Amino acid sequence: MDRKAQRDVTGALQGTQQAIGGAVEAIEQTKRVYGTTLLIRGVLWMATYAASRALLEVVGDQWLRIAISLAPTPVLAWFLWAWVNGLSRMDELERRIELEALTFAFPVSIVFFATMGLLDVAITLDPNDFSLRNVWLMMPLLYYIGLWRAQRRYR
Amino acid sequence: MARAAAVPVKNRLKVLRAERDWSQADLAQQLGVSRQTINAIETEKYDPSLPLALKMGKLFALCVEKIFMLDDAQ
Numbered sequence: 474m475d476r477k478a479q480r481d482v483t484g485a486l487q488g489t490q491q492a493i494g495g496a497v498e499a500i501e502q503t504k505r506v507y508g509t510t511l512l513i514r515g516v517l518w519m520a521t522y523a524a525s526r527a528l529l530e531v532v533g534d535q536w537l538r539i540a541i542s543l544a545p546t547p548v549l550a551w552f553l554w555a556w557v558n559g560l561s562r563m564d565e566l567e568r569r570i571e572l573e574a575l576t577f578a579f580p581v582s583i584v585f586f587a588t589m590g591l592l593d594v595a596i597t598l599d600p601n602d603f604s605l606r607n608v609w610l611m612m613p614l615l616y617y618i619g620l621w622r623a624q625r626r627y628r
Numbered sequence: 629m630a631r632a633a634a635v636p637v638k639n640r641l642k643v644l645r646a647e648r649d650w651s652q653a654d655l656a657q658q659l660g661v662s663r664q665t666i667n668a669i670e671t672e673k674y675d676p677s678l679p680l681a682l683k684m685g686k687l688f689a690l691c692v693e694k695i696f697m698l699d700d701a702q
Contacts, residue, residue, distance in 0.1 A: 498664055505662075564661040565677050566668055627668040 495624060502567065506559045514552040521545040570623040577619030582612050636699035642670045644688050644695065659683055 503511065522545045532538055560568060589608060592598055645655050645666075652670070656663045659680065668674035675696075676684070685692045 502662060502664070564665050565680060566665040566674050567662060569674075624664075627664065627673050 491628070495628060499624070506562045506567070507555065510555045511552070511559065514548070514555050518545060518548045518552045521548045566627060570620065570627065573623035573626070574616055574619035577622060578612065578615040581615050581619075585611055585615070636672075637675050637696055638672060638699045639669060639696045641666070641684070641695060644690075645670075658687060 525541050525545050528541045529538060532541060560571060563571065586608070589598065589603060593603065641655075645652070650658075652663045652666045656666045659666070660683075661680065665674070665676075669676055681692050681696060684695055688695065
């Protein structure tokens with residue numbers, strides 16, 4: 474293997490090691506700040522959300538459908554409340570990282586949704602792919618991208 | 629009005645920690661912060677807040693200026 478290839482492999486291995494180290498640290502931080510609270514509430518919310526989506530495929534009555542669609546909302550609020558409360562248990566750098574993550578995610582979300590909105594007016598986007606039921610997932614995705622960027626900055 | 633440039637700060641935290649044979653985790657636990665925070669301060673990617681800097685001073689029995697100093701080279 475020539476020297477350049479060797480350097481590339483070494484660099485890739487170091488990068489992988491750093492990424493694994495970062496992930497381990499993130500998991501340790503989550504355990505320290507949140508214990509199992511966030512995990513339990515998150516799992517409960519995902520279960521109620523999945524059940525709600527499944528029931529909405531078979532239930533016909535309009536008022537019942539509205540009730541089913543609203544059922545996961547208090548569970549989601551309960552889950553997010555645990556996340557917000559965790560901020561007070563973070564140290565100063567961890568709180569700065571959270572702020573930087575949100576400072577990335579919020580404006581990028583605005584750009585994304587504003588652009589999608591106008592595109593929908595221009596060409597009517599496929600509702601199976603681009604309706605609210607799916608695009609909201611961009612928000613937590615952008616938050617995690619922001620978190621990764623911020624954590625990398627201080628590693 | 630033009631915004632003032634960020635002032636680079638150096639520190640001797642790694643040296644002081646090594647003198648006492650403390651790991652980053654040991655120091656983090658004593659200061660009540662995460663190991664990530666200690667690492668970021670030592671690598672000069674993060675400057676601690678005043679309360680944290682004062683806690684460090686108290687822990688090492690040094691005044692803050694003996695731990696943190698402006699980077700005159702920059």
